Amino acid sequence: MKLTLRINGSVVEQDADPLARLSEFLRQVLGLTGLKEGCCEGECGACTILMDGAPVHACLTLIFQAHEREITTVEGLGDAGVLTDLQAQFAGAGAVQCGYCTPGIIMSAEGLLRSTLTPSDEEIRHALAGNICRCTGFETIVRAVAAEAARRCEAGC
């Protein structure tokens, strides 16, 4: 079936099974491999994308449900090869080790920062509770998100 989707600011027309998982389509058909398929059960958050600006699991969304929604993957946050400010904060804070969880966490953090630029540490943890990181212990991740919130606040973004 020919599907028309809005992904990372572009209109994408593609033949695909409308009942396949969006995560599978984004990774395997469109090559947007930033998001990961960890559990496919909504538990790990590695597949997090923004749908109309809000973090959701691509693994629990069927492709046809994304019709007429604005889909953003981690690739859509910036230009290829250049870290966004949020990604740079993660790198600077040592919030990335194996990196498997990182794209999902970046998307959850981006969703949070689009709704508030003054989150408390508690609010950051609550917003990232759906993302599992086995390496970092999370403290550096919270620091990175708080630093980016402060930077955006100062920059008046």
Added chain:
Amino acid sequence: MLTALAPVRPSNLAGLASLMAGPRPVHFIAGGTDLLVSGRRLPETGVIVDLSAVAELIGIDCSGADIRIGSATTVASLEAHAGLAARCAALAQAAAECGSVQIRNRATIGGNVANGAAAADLIPVLALVGARLEVMLRGGVRTEIALGDFQPKTGGLITAVVLPGRALLPRSAFAKLGARRDLTISRLNMAATAEFVESRFRALQIVAGALGPRPLRLNRAEEALEGRTLDPDSLRGFMQVLSTEVDAAIPGRASHAWKRRAIRGVGLDLIARLCGLSPRDPVFEEAL
């Protein structure tokens, strides 16, 4: 892989009604957070309808005596709605504790009810306030039924959940216990509503979830606090009765021994929230 199941994404109820009047079996998907977890298979034939774009199924109306919530309203919207929090704090609190941000952004109230899991977090609150369901049957007939009367197998569509205004007392609260703090399925949850007259509990009603397949009204626990003030003695009596409620509900179950202890803590959290206090307040610490 192509299947004979046809996906449809109607934008209004009229479109959905005409699908339901047709000859093919109609299946619903809203947030997909129950339907799409692995291990479950999609139906093989018929039509699968995404409810998330049907305008009439989305929204919270608190302007009348009753509160009317469209079935495809997300749990995140319940969590964020100030009017709902003011009139039924328990539902907003239960919504805030469902899954993760990602789950709440997709999961719907209709899906929570239709899936009917014993551990579902919205259901005890809805049972507490005697919520009613607006349902559209195949053929387009509209009807209103009690929460417990919904039968998913009949193929009916829940169009809205109605919280009757007369049941919405000034105070209500929700508390849950899971295997971890965040993103956790309830092992036990409780919802309560009450009013305070001259600092005494009045008209207290309590419902527990995950103590059997359906939400359970805890009449004896209600009686233990009815007319009493908030003090360590009252709370100790309340906790004892809570344990006996578990004894009566799930005797001999593997979870019986720990749930009869755990319910005491969940009960204290619930009463603390109901009174707008921290569970660390000395009155609760002393009761332990």
